[in-house]
Amino acid sequence: MEKTLSIIKPDAVAKNVVGKIVDRFESNGLRIAAMKKIQLSVSDAGKFYEVHAQRPFFGELVEFMTSGPVVVMVLEGENAVSKNRELMGATNPKEADAGTIRADFADSIDANAVHGSDSLENAKIEIDFFFAGREVL
Numbered sequence: 001m002e003k004t005l006s007i008i009k010p011d012a013v014a015k016n017v018v019g020k021i022v023d024r025f026e027s028n029g030l031r032i033a034a035m036k037k038i039q040l041s042v043s044d045a046g047k048f049y050e051v052h053a054q055r056p057f058f059g060e061l062v063e064f065m066t067s068g069p070v071v072v073m074v075l076e077g078e079n080a081v082s083k084n085r086e087l088m089g090a091t092n093p094k095e096a097d098a099g100t101i102r103a104d105f106a107d108s109i110d111a112n113a114v115h116g117s118d119s120l121e122n123a124k125i126e127i128d129f130f131f132a133g134r135e136v137l
């Protein structure tokens with residue numbers, strides 16, 4: 001069993017497709033171990049995406065992630081990290097396979113509907129960033 005972090009980004013929250021996205025996870029063997037809707041501050045988003053701080057898209061990424069509420073979740077299941085990434089599809093929705101979350105709900109590489117941890121090691125760091133141990137059930 002693995003745990004991974006998922007974020008439903010401001011574009012998908014604004015489109016009111018949170019339930020449809022959660023259904024993709026639940027219908028594919030992942031369980032919601034924690035979930036909350038929050039508004040990220042510039043400081044939160046900057047810290048969360050610190051690894052991208054030197055990338056040219058960092059400013060736009062922070063601006064977008066703070067443009068409206070997000071839903072953050074801990075997903076649990078067998079191979080949860082890779083399963084979540086498979087369900088999300090490629091970062092750029094134009095390259096995402098048909099039937100993936102990003103192919104179906106995302107508009108652009110910035111407004112790409114969801115974030116998912118890219119490794120088990122980062123999943124732990126990202127889960128701890130958003131949730132206290134007692135919130136993960």
Ligand code: CMP
Nearest residue numbers: 052057061091109110111112114115116
């Ligand atoms: P995410 O998985 O949340 O991780 C970093 C985000 O930066 C990524 O999804 C994209 O939404 C955004 N981004 C914008 N431009 C790029 C790019 N050229 N390469 C990777 N990520 C990008």
